[in-house]
Amino acid sequence: MIFRSPWPDIEIPAQSVTDFVFANAASHAQKTAFIDGPTGRTLTHGQVHGMARRVASALLKERGLRKGDVFCIFCPNLPEYVVAFHGVAMAGGVVTTASPLCTTETLAEQLGDSRARFLLTVPPFIGVALEAAKAAGVEExxxxxxxxxxxxxxxxxAEEAGLLRIEIDPARDLVALPYSSGTTGRAKGVMLTHRNMVAMMAQLETLWGDATEDQSLAVLPFFHCYGLLAFVCMTVRRGLSCVTMPRFDFEQFLQLIERHRVTSLMLVPPIVLALAKHPLVAKYDLSSVQFINSGAAPLGEALQNEAGARMGVEVRQGYGMSESTLAVSGRRRDEDPAKPGAVGRLLPNNEARVIDVATGADLGPNQRGELLVRGPTVMRGYFGNVQATDATIDADGWLHTGDVVVIDDDGEFFIxxxxxxxxxxxxxQVAPAQLESVLLTHPAVADAAxxxxxxxETGEAPKAFVVKRAEVSEAELVAHVAAHVEPYARVRAVAFVDAIPKSPSGKILRRELRERIVV
Incomplete structure (x- = not known):
């Protein structure tokens, strides 16, 4: 059975991202677009557009950027991040976005894998950036x-130089290359075309309706598709104002909501948790908030309701993944409240199937199985990795999400x-195989899962099961892993076992390990 959106299909303009985003730029050129939260520095929509044009021109004429060349942005959230992204896109380049938490090793791997020619960073990150750039052969x-x-x-x-017009094929030409682990293994470049991103923005407009006076707060990182589409692109497209936060601090987050009378919040579950439970919330006037959406990870029904009751605003959820550009399902602002725990309904122009995990047979409403998605926002594939692409997108264009869902009679999605x-x-996304490989480099570890x-707070956290080769403490292994991975990927707990359960072919039987945990 094929599930379809309850909303009619929408027209997706055959435009580049920047043509679509800046289509109405002249009408709100004087309006503030971005405000740097800590300093109050601002950029108007006119400044964002003009500076992006200069960046594009300089890259084309002075740096010899060619259509399809990759430019990496390794920065926290700043107003100028938006200028850089759209400047590269306007020049026909491809932006690969890197997490500010990247280690030298991880950044070098992404730069090398994406074949990046250029890298942009901030002074506090310069040591990591220069070392990684050198290792990967980055040009500048x-x-x-x-x-x-x-x-x-x-x-x-620095100076205006006539912009060369770059011909873009929206359906084929890439514009963004975020990195995702997908359903398995190490991070891979997700190839997003201009059409993918324009389609996603058009779909989001159907959800958000006419909210031209929204004041948002960009606490979500711009390197992630959630932040990239919601703020870097949609703020500009719709002529809105957005306050940026280069790093998350909960009290500063509350202060900025109060100071700038923020109306719209795009969040992740740990922040929703803090809004529900943290005593600091009572110190600030958050009455301006009219809309809260949580995404990127599942949000429990109880926490969703508790946060909504405290804020006096319904907390809504959406579902998506980098491989679908951002969202697959959501809910329009003008609709009645969602069912508890639901993540919305299928967005326009999309199709979905639910298949039996064991047989691959199609399932119907209220049946639990793997979600498959097809539509204009499905990525072109993984960069330079045909095998991984073929394992994720089948011959009929269905993206196998790896997520188990139920779609009810009303078309509501439940993950x-x-x-x-x-x-x-x-x-x-943290790949267990990466942490296992790090653990196995410790001389006292014989095997690990x-x-x-x-x-x-985080939804999930990594726990290691270790077979010892020699005496070693839990704290020592936690520290060993932390020294080799990003902070979010560190192991939170270690259990020592006699053996790692494995199948005859050597595959780790993680289900058996989960059964040992008493929650």
Missing amino acids: VFVFGEAEGATPFAALV VDRLKELIKVNAH VIGIPHE
Whole structure:
């Protein structure tokens, strides 16, 4: 059975991302677009557009950027991040977005895998950036501000130079290359075309309706599809105002809501948890908030209701993944409240199937199985990895999400489980195999397996099961892993066992490990 959206299909313009985003730029050129939360520095919509044009021109004429060349942005949330992204896109380049938490090793791997020519960073990250760039053969490193060994980003916006018109094929040409672990293994470049992103923005407009006076707060990282589409693109497209946060601090988050009378919040479950339970919430006037959406990880029904009651605003959920550009399901603002625990209904122009995990047979409403999605926002594939692409998108164009869902008679989606072995820590995907390989580098470890365990703040957290070769403590192994991975990926607990359960073919039987945990 094929499930379809309850909403009629929409027209998806055959435009580049920047043509679509800046279509109405002249009508709100004087309006503030972005406000840097800590400093109050602002950029108007006109400044964002004009600076992006200068960046595009400089990259094309002075740096010889060619259509399809990759430009990496390794920065926290800043107003100028938006300028950089759209400047590269306008020039026909491809932006690969890197997490500010990347280690030198992880960043170098992404730069090399994506074949990045250029890298943009900030002074506090310059050491990691330069080392990774050198290892990956990056041509030039830019920096916001100044730092030794890097070219000031200001050089790209120094003077107006006539913009060369780049012909874009929206259906084929890439514009963004975020990295995702997908359903298995290490991170891979998700190839998003101009059409993918324009389609996603058009779908989001049907959900959000006419909210031209929204004041949003960008606490979500711009490197993630959630932040990239919701703020870097949609703020500009709709002529809205957005306050940016370069790093998350809960009290500053509350202060900024109060100071700027923020109306719209796009959040992840740990922040929703804090809104529901943290005593600091009572100190601030948050009455301006009219809309709260939670995504990137499942949000429990009880927590959803508790946060909504405290804030006086319904907390809604959506579902999606990088491989679908962002959202697969959601709920329109003008609709009645969602069913508790639901993540909305299928967005326009999309199709879905639910299949039996064992047989692959199609299932109907109220039956539990793996979700498959097809539509204009499904990625073109994984960059340079045909095998991984073929394992994720079948010959008929169905994206196999690896998530187990139930779609009820009203078309409401409920995410109930995951097939994939990835551990979802907030919006980050952590591959157990990566942590296992790090553990096995310790001389005292004979064998290891990692699974995700429930965690109130992060949704899930990695727990390791270790067979010892020599005496070693839990604290020593936790520290060993932490020294080699990003902070969100660190192991939170270690259990020592006599053997790791495995199948005859050597596959770790993680289900048996989960059965040993008493929650």
